Amino acid sequence: MAYADQQMSGNKITALVIVALIHVFVGYALVTGLAYSAVKQVMKKVTTVDIKEEKPKEEEPPPPPPKQDTPPPPIVAPPPPINIAPAPPPVTTVTTPPPVPIPAVPVPAPPAAPPAPPAPPAQSKARGATAKNQNSWAARIQDSYPPKAAREEREGRVGVRVSIGPDGKVTSCSVTSSSGSPDLDAAACDGMTRYARYNPALDDAGNPIAGSAATAIVYRLN
Numbered sequence: 001m002a003y004a005d006q007q008m009s010g011n012k013i014t015a016l017v018i019v020a021l022i023h024v025f026v027g028y029a030l031v032t033g034l035a036y037s038a039v040k041q042v043m044k045k046v047t048t049v050d051i052k053e054e055k056p057k058e059e060e061p062p063p064p065p066p067k068q069d070t071p072p073p074p075i076v077a078p079p080p081p082i083n084i085a086p087a088p089p090p091v092t093t094v095t096t097p098p099p100v101p102i103p104a105v106p107v108p109a110p111p112a113a114p115p116a117p118p119a120p121p122a123q124s125k126a127r128g129a130t131a132k133n134q135n136s137w138a139a140r141i142q143d144s145y146p147p148k149a150a151r152e153e154r155e156g157r158v159g160v161r162v163s164i165g166p167d168g169k170v171t172s173c174s175v176t177s178s179s180g181s182p183d184l185d186a187a188a189c190d191g192m193t194r195y196a197r198y199n200p201a202l203d204d205a206g207n208p209i210a211g212s213a214a215t216a217i218v219y220r221l222n
Helices: 002-032 036-047 134-143 147-151 182-195
Strands: 156-164 170-177 211-219
Touching (some): 134 182, 156 182, 182 211
Antiparallel strands (some): 156 170, 156 211
């Protein structure tokens, strides 16, 4: 270190001497009237002088120790979880007396509902045969007056009973009360069979059925 300090002091002295010489040269140049450009070039050279100080050598660090292969740490399994169940609450036993039996009270049965009234019978549609347009066909029978009885001016009343089919027509005729004249009795049944029409008889369901009816034919001359 002392040697280095001495060397640095020598350099400084040399630099100071150079600077002093430069000043002397500059003064001389000014006195002798040197060109300004020459002084400027000298000043550039002087100003670019760099005094470098030598740095002390750094001591090299010791080499690192050799790497040693270290084994990996052992694998340690985590301990199993421990479930700590809370203690159950204490059970309190309460002794209750047996229930007192309550005597059963008989409940009277409700009165039976009255029987439903019987359903009304279905209205029957049955009816007997009835004359249809009787005035019309009675006049036609009167117009068929037997000619012999008309000439002899015989009059009479003939009672008849006729059988009527489901279509309302007379299927048969019989004399129930004679007029006393055979030709008037025969003319009465013949006229009923040919001209008489009836509304047919009906059964309970309203369907037309065969029936019968009784009437009288009066023969009278005008």
